[in-house]
Amino acid sequence: MNRESSLQCKQLSGRGAGYSAGMNPAMPSTPTVAQATVLLRRLFDAAVASAQPALCVPAHLPTPEALGRGRLVVIGAGKASAAMAQAVERHWAGDPQRLSGLVVTRYGHAVPCRRIEIVEAAHPVPDEAGLRAARRIMARVRELREEDVVLCLISGGGSALLPLPLDGITLADKQAVSRALLASGASIGEMNVVRRHLSAIKGGRLAAACHPARVITLLLSDVPGDRPMDIASGPTVADPTTCADALAIVQRYGIELPAPVREVLESGRGESVKPGDARLARAEVRMVATPQMALEAAARVARAAGYAAHILGDAIEGEARDVGKVLAGMALQVAERGQPFAAPCVLLSGGETTVTVRGQGRGGRNVECLLSLAIATGGHPRIHALMGDTDGVDGLEDIAGAVMGPDTLARAWALGRRPLDALANNDGHGFFQALGDSVVTGPTLTNVNDFRAILIEG
CATH class of the missing domain: 3.40.50.10180 (Glycerate kinase, MOFRL-like N-terminal domain)
Incomplete structure (x- = not known):
């Protein structure tokens, strides 16, 4: 499966595309990187769809x-x-x-x-x-x-x-x-x-x-x-x-x-x-x-796919790279200790982080947060994540965000990309785009702020 093309499509079928034909939806088997990416993208799409004006404006x-x-x-x-x-x-x-x-x-x-x-x-x-x-x-x-x-x-x-x-x-x-x-x-x-x-x-x-x-x-x-x-x-x-x-x-x-x-x-x-x-x-x-409504929509999709879904908060703020470290610590605790939640599960959060610009790279708050999380999780074999802005624009570019998996750091090093250097240069878009892991949606015509999903395998 071409990972870049799966990310750049605007919508997926919503019916478990990319999963094994015999998978029990109530008890997911260990997904491949591509399959985890498909599920994460379905969660993101559900969050965006829930906030479409055609759906939420008429009643008011x-x-x-x-x-x-x-x-x-x-x-x-x-x-x-x-x-x-x-x-x-x-x-x-x-x-x-x-x-x-x-x-x-x-x-x-x-x-x-x-x-x-x-x-x-x-x-x-x-x-x-x-x-x-x-x-x-x-x-x-x-x-x-x-x-x-x-x-x-x-x-x-x-x-x-x-x-x-x-x-x-x-x-x-x-x-x-x-x-x-x-x-x-x-x-x-x-x-x-x-x-x-x-x-x-x-x-x-x-x-x-x-x-x-x-x-x-x-x-x-x-x-x-x-x-x-x-x-x-x-x-x-x-x-x-x-x-x-x-x-x-x-x-x-x-x-x-x-x-x-x-x-x-x-x-x-x-x-x-x-x-x-x-x-x-x-x-x-x-x-x-609101962001909370969008997170609840994503949680419903995760549960339908057989994953426990936990909303950590819809108003998480702070320096993007610091939030990434904190989320990484939580994901590692779930993966290694089963605390505070048992895997397999999905951790969802929203809000709006900030970036203090120090470098000259191409970035946005979501890819900065995701790059920080990738570095802190160190290629853990059971942690995947997607972070993006629900309007389709993270920072100054028409790139919504990016996805990461257990192989992200290894693939970056193989290409001569140094994750710590990219983070120091605020170059999240440059880093993930080089890997083919950017999430590109085009204008979504809505905006309920940042969306973060971390999938932790059992």
Whole structure:
């Protein structure tokens, strides 16, 4: 079986492809590396499928009766926002002439819509296209009436895709701060505290601009803890954090700020919309998909294949290489001691790790975590793993993640690849791609953050 081709297919049959014909699904025999890879990929596919907007958005749409005489205006941003908009168009039961909108998504993530305009922009560093789209959205919502309903579609990536700097801050200033935050090792929550206080659209400002219309925000969570204010930096929810909090984060990570950015934070001019603001009285939030839901979907597939499935957590954060070491320690304890779980089993986790960039390699947080795990498990004969981002993009490249098995280190050494050097150079993509072990999906049109699965044979 060609391992690379099995990884690059977008979906598998879901019926045990690659397994021995006589295998008892209730008691798996020891799989080959290729068979373990197929199962791991099925788990990943199940997690992604569970968060598809076509599945999770329709149940949360307002009814035509709830709309009354008003218009349904759709706005939003994120890697999944275009697919969410398409789901709205296909399932909206009201008069299509009363439906309109504009959403912004990442380049390559657009899908066809008739009534809702789709704009593409850059991620993770914002660009001029995102700035123009944010301005147009704000101009549109300022014309709303009390009887109108705003349906705001928000998913991961919206922070970069909706860049609207406060007066005095340029797009170049925002880009510089974004690059510094991404390389600093700050958590997504910390990064978004800073972003909210430099923006004219985040931190509740978009919902405030929609007043007096009713605002319904559908959130597809990609953040640990599913905190609404951290998903796309919370454009439609109140923000209890302050400019002082943002300054403390900047100082903690030693980030150099452009002078206009520092002035906004030090003066307090960047304060966001706070809890209790009357302009948000008609704003509500509905969580339509989360990392936990995705992990539960993967767990069901693992159990159907005869493996015990254990969810370690949906909000695991920390330096990616450190998380990899911890997960390796747990996997080794299961394999060698049968603690805290007996093998065969699958350990599942989600969340969002961070990478403090030290090298010049091609990487992302998932492949960095996986490479660290591979090194720490040392080619253990019964440990396999897959780690990837559910949006199909780990880091800056259209590679979702990678897979590893007992033979990963040996094959790397045979090719002259040194795993420790690759880790030191933040070169996870370069390492796994050389082995043919990259997971490539293309745009998945959803985003419920990182997915990690470790399969431990009995």
